[in-house]
Amino acid sequence: MDAVRLEESQIDEATITLYQAFDNDPMLRYITLENNLARADIIKCFCQAILRYTKSYNTIYTTSKDLKGVAIWIPPGQFPINFVRLLQAGLYKLPFKLGWSGFNRWVSLFTLDSYHKSDMSQPHWYLLILGVIPTYQGQGIGSSLLQPILKQADAEKLPCYLETFTTASVRFFQKHGFKVLKTDQLPGNALSFWTMKREPI
Numbered sequence: 001m002d003a004v005r006l007e008e009s010q011i012d013e014a015t016i017t018l019y020q021a022f023d024n025d026p027m028l029r030y031i032t033l034e035n036n037l038a039r040a041d042i043i044k045c046f047c048q049a050i051l052r053y054t055k056s057y058n059t060i061y062t063t064s065k066d067l068k069g070v071a072i073w074i075p076p077g078q079f080p081i082n083f084v085r086l087l088q089a090g091l092y093k094l095p096f097k098l099g100w101s102g103f104n105r106w107v108s109l110f111t112l113d114s115y116h117k118s119d120m121s122q123p124h125w126y127l128l129i130l131g132v133i134p135t136y137q138g139q140g141i142g143s144s145l146l147q148p149i150l151k152q153a154d155a156e157k158l159p160c161y162l163e164t165f166t167t168a169s170v171r172f173f174q175k176h177g178f179k180v181l182k183t184d185q186l187p188g189n190a191l192s193f194w195t196m197k198r199e200p201i
Helices: 008-022 026-031 039-057 083-088 091-108 111-119 141-156 167-174
Strands: 003-005 060-063 069-074 125-132 160-164 178-185 192-198
Touching: 003 141, 008 039, 008 060, 008 069, 008 125, 026 039, 026 091, 039 060, 039 069, 039 083, 039 091, 039 125, 060 141, 069 141, 083 091, 111 160, 111 178, 111 192, 125 141, 141 160, 160 167, 167 178, 167 192
Parallel strands: 125 160
Antiparallel strands: 003 060, 060 069, 069 125, 160 192, 178 192
């Protein structure tokens, strides 16, 4: 399965792909606890804003035919994320959709930024999102979507970094050379997360 760069015209389709991939994601379920009926709308809003924000980097990869999965990378030197640009990309809608308690849980996720900054002081590639539609998982699609940037990072002698919220994802990324840096929980022990780093080979 070849990985290709996402085209601007595919952002809406990629939004649906990521919604299907993350409908049961612990992080997104955490911020939508009181919004079961609106969960789909919230997840699509979040994913579309991320896609629009990162498209200019030309480092979003998908499958060559149907969009079965999407990998979104932030290039070296582009972290931390520009929050104003992210709002302009459409994330300004999210607080209104989440409600007050959901918004507070979303804000708590910014704890991850402090871990990121302390973990990675050097230039690096940041895997912001990797999602594959559940019916296509286990077929090597996620692995294929990682390859273009992993190869580039190796050629550039740069590390890669990510955060994840499931033990299954930890095991998946370990197969691709990532090692756990830290494991912790968000305030209130509501959500476990792992930070991971891959050294170039």
